[in-house]
Amino acid sequence: MKLEGKIALVTGGTKGIGAATALALAQAGADVIINGRRDDASAEATKHGIEALGRRCELILADCAKPAEATRLVEETVRRFGGLDVMVHSAGGPVNGRLCEITPEQWHGAFDTHVHAIFYLCRAAIPHLRPKREGAVVLVSSTAGIRGVVTNVAYQVAKGAIPQFARALAREWADDNIRVNCVAPGVVRTEFHAAMTDAQRTLNLEHRIPLHSEGTPEQVASVILELVKNDYITGETFTIDGGLTMRIA
Numbered sequence: 001m002k003l004e005g006k007i008a009l010v011t012g013g014t015k016g017i018g019a020a021t022a023l024a025l026a027q028a029g030a031d032v033i034i035n036g037r038r039d040d041a042s043a044e045a046t047k048h049g050i051e052a053l054g055r056r057c058e059l060i061l062a063d064c065a066k067p068a069e070a071t072r073l074v075e076e077t078v079r080r081f082g083g084l085d086v087m088v089h090s091a092g093g094p095v096n097g098r099l100c101e102i103t104p105e106q107w108h109g110a111f112d113t114h115v116h117a118i119f120y121l122c123r124a125a126i127p128h129l130r131p132k133r134e135g136a137v138v139l140v141s142s143t144a145g146i147r148g149v150v151t152n153v154a155y156q157v158a159k160g161a162i163p164q165f166a167r168a169l170a171r172e173w174a175d176d177n178i179r180v181n182c183v184a185p186g187v188v189r190t191e192f193h194a195a196m197t198d199a200q201r202t203l204n205l206e207h208r209i210p211l212h213s214e215g216t217p218e219q220v221a222s223v224i225l226e227l228v229k230n231d232y233i234t235g236e237t238f239t240i241d242g243g244l245t246m247r248i249a
Contacts, residue, residue: 012091186241210243
């Protein structure tokens with residue numbers, strides 16, 4: 001897919017991986033709607049960065065875990081920019097706690113944020129993607145959804161559902177030439193991992209990650225961009241983790 005003149009929607013696009021992805025899409029020629037739940041300094045910086053590239057950008061505030069707001073986000077994107085070609089779902093957040101420590105509300109909240117939001121967004125997006133006979137959707141999962149991690153069972157299970165969601169939609173939408181893929185980042189230098197202690201960071205860098213470094217949002221964004229652009233990839237999940245998930249010792 002050539003991105004010049006295309007319209008992209010990036011949820012969680014105001015910071016971290018989402019912001020880096022929005023900027024990468026704009027650099028490739030797309031106009032971008034960024035979505036978040038707050039209009040803060042990070043959102044404004046991302047918007048200005050995209051506009052400095054000569055592309056259109058607007059911020060739409062919405063909580064995609066709520067069906068009406070997810071639908072409004074898609075419809076408003078189409079109304080403001082005239083269409084929709086690319087959607088990246090990067091919105092998310094931590095849900096910490098072992099099985100017997102988390103509440104049912106936290107469990108359901110993890111699925112609302114990481115799984116149900118995709119359901120709402122994709123149902124709203126498909127009427128706009130299908131007529132064009134060309135489209136790309138990328139969903140952001142996590143290596144935590146592939147390998148077991150202590151203390152965040154709800155997050156892991158919800159993130160583990162996303163690669164299968166991508167495969168199911170990829171198969172369902174293939175006849176419409178709409179491709180759906182997934183990325184699974186490891187330890188990436190964002191606010192999400194900012195709460196790590198020095199001991200946790202040392203453990204990661206010295207013992208868990210073979211390349212001995214944290215990833216960057218830009219490294220994840222470059223893979224997302226390639227999945228959007230490459231017309232012969234669908235139904236795949238790509239890990240960007242410095243080798244974290246390949247370790248057996």
